[in-house]
Amino acid sequence: MGRAPCCDKANVKKGPWSPEEDAKLKSYIEQNGTGGNWIALPQKIGLKRCGKSCRLRWLNYLRPNIKHGGFSEEEDDIICSLYVSIGSRWSIIAAQLPGRTDNDIKNYWNTRLKKKLLGKQRKEQQARRVSNMKQEMKRETNQNLMMAALGVNSMSSAPYWPAEYSVHPMPVSNSSIIDYDTNNQTSFTSLMNIPNPFSMVSNTITNNGGNCQPSHIFQGFENFPRDLSELVCVNQQQIMDRTIDGFYDMSNGGSTITTTSTESTSWGDMNSLVYSPLVSDYEGCCQQGSIPQDAIAFEESRYFAMQMQ
């Protein structure tokens, strides 16, 4: 036996709030508070709204000291760094930005901030690719000259990978796999001039045998509450777990990597911001079919294995 239904769904008004409704709700809550019961509130004040709808309206719009729009660079940085650390936990992110609601931040991220950062990232990648191409051409020219001098057909002994791939294991562009190598850390955080949560957490986990020390993780973020930094530790461990899941999924030949988290989409999106520049080159190689599939699977599994060590 449960409780009575919260409201009569058929007789509940939906859609935009009128100024009259706003005024009713605002004045009542300012005088009496919510009473800890949102469901009963609309009936008390004669609003034909669901309690959930009243709560949302109050929290996102009517509550005092709410700021709308006009996000500062500092706020952008905080949102980005927290998103990288904890994903789309908008309520937690909002708690670090006084006057901002989770809904506002979520909308801001989805409509502007993400695009802004992707644009920045693309520009950087393009510049890097041009530079790499120049270096590669120069090296090939030298190599061909040397081969010609030695009388060797350079194509007959060409490796599958460019030299740098042999030195460093294959970076992977699939979702839920994140490069934790602090020396090979990504450009995402550097775009924002903020401390890199990945490298900080990675060091913490490695150095302390899994005992997170939030004070290390939040160097430069001393004002953040302790519980938040602890949450980051937990979340990073989950990311590590997902990395391991991804590795085991390679048993199917490396063609797919599965994720079960509901955050996978968000992290997948972010991965494009987070991966090293080598990633796009690797994808290009695969798409052109210049690398045998079993070689790709082998190199990928080697890469995951390295990540787990």
Place this chain on the structure above:
DNA sequence: AATAACGGCAACCGCCGTTTA
């Protein structure tokens, strides 16, 4: 000037852990 495409944002939906009868 008309209209199609796009972007921003408020509000709704549905899920999940907690609470309550």
Place this chain on the structure above:
DNA sequence: TTAAACGGCGGTTGCCGTTAT
């Protein structure tokens, strides 16, 4: 103990204003 509502959250939708054609 259990079933159902509550409260909170993140994802998605749809409206509306703006911009491009």
